Amino acid sequence: MLASTAMFMTVFLAGSMALQPSPPSDSEKPESADPEVAHTIAPDAKIIVNRYIEATGGRDAWSSIKSIQGNGTISIPAASISGTAEYAITSDLYRNTFMMSGGAVEGAAIITGRNGDVIWQLSGEKERYNGKLIEGAERLRSLRQYQFNQLLNLEKNFLSAEIVDMEEIKGSMAIKILMVPKESPASKEYRFFDQSSNLIVKTIIESPGGPLQAAFFGAYQQAGPIKLHTETKRMAGDQVLMLISTPNIVVNKPLPASYSELPLEIRVLLGEEKIAPPAIKAE
Numbered sequence: 177m178l179a180s181t182a183m184f185m186t187v188f189l190a191g192s193m194a195l196q197p198s199p200p201s202d203s204e205k206p207e208s209a210d211p212e213v214a215h216t217i218a219p220d221a222k223i224i225v226n227r228y229i230e231a232t233g234g235r236d237a238w239s240s241i242k243s244i245q246g247n248g249t250i251s252i253p254a255a256s257i258s259g260t261a262e263y264a265i266t267s268d269l270y271r272n273t274f275m276m277s278g279g280a281v282e283g284a285a286i287i288t289g290r291n292g293d294v295i296w297q298l299s300g301e302k303e304r305y306n307g308k309l310i311e312g313a314e315r316l317r318s319l320r321q322y323q324f325n326q327l328l329n330l331e332k333n334f335l336s337a338e339i340v341d342m343e344e345i346k347g348s349m350a351i352k353i354l355m356v357p358k359e360s361p362a363s364k365e366y367r368f369f370d371q372s373s374n375l376i377v378k379t380i381i382e383s384p385g386g387p388l389q390a391a392f393f394g395a396y397q398q399a400g401p402i403k404l405h406t407e408t409k410r411m412a413g414d415q416v417l418m419l420i421s422t423p424n425i426v427v428n429k430p431l432p433a434s435y436s437e438l439p440l441e442i443r444v445l446l447g448e449e450k451i452a453p454p455a456i457k458a459e
Contacts, residue, residue, distance in 0.1 A: 217330045221337040221353050224369050225327050231374035232325070237401035241324050241427055242266060244399070248406070248422035254415065255279050261420050264431050268292050270322040271435050287439075290322050296442045307441030316359035334358055343368060345377050345392075376405070387412070400427035 229235060247262035259276035270290035277283060285305070287298040295310035295318045310318055320326055326333050334355045341352040350368040357363055360383065368378035375396055381389040395407040404425060410418040443449040 216336050216338075217334065218336075218338040221339050222330065224339065224351050224353060224374075225330060225337070227374040228369055228376060229325070229328065231403065232396075233402035235328065238325055238328055240401055243429060243431055244324065244404070244425065244427050245429060245431065246404075246406070246422035246425040248420070248424060250274050250276065250421075251419045252276070252278075252417065253419070254417070255281075257281055257284075259284075261422055263422065264435060265322065265324065266431060267324075269431060269435055271431075289435075289439075290318065291436070291438050294438065294442070294446070295319070295322075296438070296445075298439055298441055305439070305441050307439065307445050309442065309445050313360060317357065320357060320359060330355075332358070335361055340366075342371075343378075345370070348372055348377075350377055375403075395421070395423070397423065397425070399425040402427070 229238070232238075243264070243266045245262075245264040247260065249258065250261040251258040255278065257276050257278035259274060259278075261272075261274050263272045264270070268290070270288070272288045274286045275283070276285070281301070283302045285298065285300060285303075287305075289296055295315045297308045297310060298305040299308075300306055320333050323333075330337055335358050337353055337355045339351060340354045343350050343352055345368060349371045351371060353367050353369065355365045355367060357365060362384045364382040366380040366382075367376050369375070370377045373396075376393055378393065379389075379391050383389075390411040392409040392411070393405040393407065394409075396403050396405050406421060406423045406425065408418075408420040409416060410420075438446070438448075440449060
């Protein structure tokens with residue numbers, strides 16, 4: 177069951193709307209190999225994004241943010257799994273923790289983090305975790321997504337952005353914008369901006385070789401000088417994969433000191449720690 181849970185978590189994390197560190201340096205970003213990909217941000221798309229930024233507080237408000245922390249609940253209805261969700265983010269730290277039980281799962285956890293240049297993940301049950309280093313293209317994508325707001329600088333994070341359609345969502349028209357991420361020119365990310373509120377209400381992410389990821393966002397609330405969504409519904413076709421609610425948000429509060437240290441399992445993978453082999457009992 178844990179493998180199934182991890183799959184659900186991977187779908188969520190891969191498509192998460194960002195919150196964190198600076199995008200990768202130019203030396204880390206692969207250049208587009210596809211001549212058909214336009215390296216342009218359309219003016220009308222930029223206008224819509226700027227309206228979204230203003231609707232969520234404005235650039236000055238976002239620049240005043242030093243940390244964001246939130247917590248709440250998570251549920252995976254199809255697997256009868258539920259639990260707690262919490263996240264914390266600064267300019268160079270990120271921690272996202274899901275604790276889940278239900279069905280065949282008891283005390284399962286998925287923890288994803290960033291400590292400087294290191295992106296990592298822990299998964300397991302009853303505090304017995306397997307560690308994983310996030311590398312390659314997935315690492316570059318995570319660096320882009322783990323920002324306070326990746327739309328504050330379209331030119332650094334995306335090759336192109338253009339309005340492609342309109343769609344009615346929950347009785348209101350939304351403007352659909354296609355964005356091509358800089359680190360993955362073959363991927364397509366669609367963001368739907370409500371025409372009345374200017375807020376993002378839906379995303380669709382299409383990545384080569386991966387499942388289509390759709391998500392709906394709602395229950396925006398004020399958190400200090402900015403506004404954030406506190407409800408996320410992830411879908412696969414007409415089926416609800418996951419519901420996340422994080423209504424408890426604080427900004428510019430120091431993160432727990434323990435977050436600055438990598439977990440033991442990750443330090444072992446990096447060669448910074450060694451674990452003694454189990455003692456062999458004499459017969």
